[in-house]
Amino acid sequence: MASSITGRTPSGTSSRRKFLQQIAAGGIAIGSGSVALSSCAIGGSDDDDDDSGDTAEAPEERSEENPLGIDPEEPVEIHIFDGGFGDAYATDIHQPIFSERWPDVEIDHNAAVDIAGELQTRFAAEDPPDFINNSGDGQMDPGQLVADGLLHDLTELFDAPSWDDPEVPVRDTLRAGTIESGTFDGKPYILNYTFTVFGIWYNKTLMDENGWSVPTTWDEMLDLCAEIADAGIAPWVYQGVTAPRYMNWPLLTMAAKLAGPEVLVAIDNLEEGAWGHEAVREAASAIRSLHEGGYFLDGVEGMEYRDAQGLWARGEAVFCPSGSWIENEEADAIAEDPSFELAVMPEPLLSEDSVMPLETIRATAGEPYIIPADANNPRTGMEYMRAMLSQEGARGFTEMVTSLTSVIGAADGVELAPGLSSAQEALNAAGDNIVNWFYPTWYKEMENPGIDQATGKLLRGDATVDEWVDECEAVAAEIREDDSLLKQNREL
Template identity: 40%
Template structure:
């Protein structure tokens, strides 16, 4: 994501890495902008639909693009824009790279002049729930049903990895986001560091504790995390919850079902992270670190493990030493009773791109996405930022860096055991503020597991009972 979409992406997850304050100054503006709803695309400009222009883009219409310039940077986007410009030389393109999405764009929504395409990621991403419930976004179904850029006999949707289309749905058939990056979440580490101390990546939590104790004896912390954005811990915790209790546990949490957080699998997973804190296995001062600072400490060998997403390889590149040999492992097994085998983890498409209904060139925004979903642009993305896109097989035949190679291997090993929590992008405030802040207290030994669960359930219940918040449900 670049974060969860940072998670959420990356809000996750959004998936998707995030920068900026958790309290978003523009949130009120976003609500204000959404009150008008959307009765259709503001632009009346439409070109002629042809074989080479299946969406009917007006060839000389200006294009306004805003990209979250986080863990993935924005060169991949400017490269795609250059390809757009080559195809439509009469069009002018305004490009903005920023880490303050809501601060910059909420006023533009209020004024009725949003951009044509937005990479809505990072800690200050626009609230998808609010935008969708107020009718501010374009349904991308026509884009998905259009001929793909590389092969006109295939629809765009038929070139994507399984689950990519569903990731952009919010309780209905409409697709409001195209999640571009395929993120793999888990426990990241340096294979070179583990080799140095003759430690194998721990496949059980008991082995994790043993490894942390060994490292502690060497003056090295077992873990660090982004204390300023403690929801990063969830990149490992949520996968562990699903591994212990099965995929339906996380689905019930996403669905805001009563007592979902009181499932025994949640307690086991939260207990595990509380144990790291209780036994002094967390790098001192982690609670005050940003994601960049925690990644730097990890790169410097001060801590062995860090919960993160696959954007971390690119984002931490400036401080990653030669021979670090970055790798990722799935959440360790709690016991033989875990519902999913070792290797199961959280993976989802992230980095959500959205097309505002009131953009002056919404068709152009969709066409740029169609170009981005080509094999050439997908491979360019993989080479530039060490991450896959949602395009199936796009990176086949190209050399991948160690972290991405490891992420691909983990995803392959996970098989059907891939979880995809939707709570981070369905209810970002619940994820980042309520749950994230409580996880920060847990990791700093200021909150017990029992109190964490009580607070999590209370926060989820508050969202479930709030009629002003649109609700989403898993279809199965």
């Protein structure tokens, strides 16, 4: 669903230069692994010291063959997060596509599990690489990077001709919402490359074997949970102590279906009382009813997220909230049972009077890629992005890592795995009825540990719905009242 996004600049903040000096002094870490980036002042910059990533002159003359004006002999340094997708998609697919057109550009390829740990000193020295896959547990806080002027504006990339057709700009090859998902203060700073379909994933094999139908209302869900439990199977898992926030995803999607996407906009905009909206309360009550009915796998509240998901993939439970990456993430567990088949269902309706249809889903671009403002060769970094966004690059990525991309039509004709095929069907069925929210990207700590901890209590039965609402409201208020944070705003 289209929206406009603007930013509100914080007052009383330190300069970007001072921020980098603080990192160099060892007082601040850029990432979730140690001291969070948001613990520092957020940077506006002095007029005579502003190198915040705005568009600079191209070193080479632009042409149809070289629309971004890159130096065809200047090396480019890239860093890929070596996580669920690995890095072979870069070395085996994207880099050969890039090098075929630019054979004299040397690619310095690097892979890392802890991106912040690898690169924070490089940022402090104002000598970051040219291209970064900023993902994983060691992800650098994207909102803070933007606020402190550390990222390059990607407007030129999206306005440039696409890799495959010079008559079509890159922005017109991308799924709706892709650019907006990486936009801060009206400018795009992040390329979100994958396109994730969220929903309730279920063990289709068990459902079919037992003649159980996919529920379309929450009452039907609870009736089915009782039947599943009577059969000696746990109806639900969630991602345990590691990530109870996964259950926020069906909660907020059901709230949006009930009352419309405006409830999500209010939450993103930090409006007072947004978490107490009646639709949000009703969705929270529905989620809590799974605990009240004893419908979670025993002990799940204390499990690590992969342990919980692995038990689901091995047939210990029927339902699991996640995004469409789960098929690739749990590929080893799924492979243990050749008969296992997974599929995704849209969240059930809380009422027949719901504003949005059953087919409504949450779907969004994800897996962020960035160009640092201080990169030595930012234009070649953007050219590498342009190669990634080619039909060949996006199709190869989907085939290798079992994930859709943000490139329109790139999965057409690709033989998709069962789960991803189900996700594609759900996306097609939803049409324009797609919802999303942005607060986890805008205000990283609002989601984790903030709302995450509150939802963990709700799922364990340690908090009532009213107590959950109060805690969520308190988390939002803390962000809202922090004048050091760059505030974002969006409209439908």
